[in-house]
Amino acid sequence: MAQTTETTGTTTTAAQVLAELAALEDPKARAINEKHGDDHGVNLGKLRAIAKRLKSQQELARELWATGDTAARLVALLMFRPKSFTAEELDTMLRQAHIPKVNDWLVNYVVKKGPHAEELRNAWFTDPDPVVAAAGWALTSERIVKAPAGLDLPGLLDIIEAQMKSAPDRLQWAMNFALAQIGIENPELRARALEIGERLEVLKDYPTPPNCTSPYAPLWINEMVSRQAK
Template sequence: MATKTVTELQGELAALEDPKIREVNERHGDDHGVNLGKLRALAKELKTQHDLARDLWATGDTAARLLALLICRPKLFDRDELDTMLRAAHRPKVHDWLVNYVVKKNPHAEDLRTTWLADPDPIVASAGWALTTERVAKQPAGLDLAGLLDIIEAQLRDAPDRLQWAMNHCLAQIGIEHPDHRARALAIGEHLGVLKDYPTPPNCTSPFAPIWITEMVRRKTAS
């Protein structure tokens, strides 16, 4: 396991900056230019170092925070610490990695899911919906799927971008995983038309829920 200081790692991250990567990332709201493959290689070299991860996070630098999320121990964060971290995770990639790599593996995930789902901040709420989508797919027992569809039907169309994307993913996941709710999920997607015209590269599935649901169900049936 490599032992390095925060200052040394900040220097290494600065050396990995690529202006072209930064230009692309900035179009998506991120403010770093580090190739993520190289960032992961550095994390592999460092292995797990939770105290160092906390120190890297405290710098506020996006690349340092991404590295921190790769070398931390997700289960060691307490509930309030994760809540504070999420509210400070202003960049999309940091937000996504925090939710997917850390919060989902933490014992406080369910408590945070319900708290964030009702938060008035749409970015925080989007994390609640991401955790809800995870439960829809892997642990649906106890979820009110019909109630979730009610909320989605009422709020999806006018939701801010990040929240809309997360809610739409939940809509699609309900339709994919739960045949009893599939017809309604499809009908909501068709009626609202959210992301219907989203530009989708060849060989990729459209995020428009009816297309997404239909294609994923087809694949599951075929496999």
């Protein structure tokens, strides 16, 4: 179905958006993206510009998502209205979104901004699919920072201590992020968070560019705490 833009009165179809994205395909961008598990070759700045022009068009965005094309799905995620989805729809979408960038944007731009974030956090947190569980941990990290009341933070540290070392990469990354946030935000738990990070050594040797903070939890915690003290 063609969608009409509010500003111009012209119509844009999913096929036209796909053609525009195909014209923007850059082999160098694809090579870089593929190193991170993302199978598209469109510069993200240009992709964002398309979404900004199209604005919030829910039906067109749904059509773009349904194509399964990664670049089209990224555009769709920038166009979606987060409150327009049911929890069941978002669960289905997450299980379709195993491309890292699509998964990240779905969680951060749609799920976190919608009314079902806590319901889905609880549903995904212990899911047997590690990619789905990672999304649950990402939502948990959001709560650790913004709304920690009611969370069993020592219990979360117990789980991290027992499971993070052997977790698949994406889930391990999400658990490590939660570990760091617990240590940063909670002085009374900081020593334990640091001890867990030091003993497990997860991401200790992760290559980190100059002037960037290492994702290794002990370094990350200490760096963020020192910045807060300034």
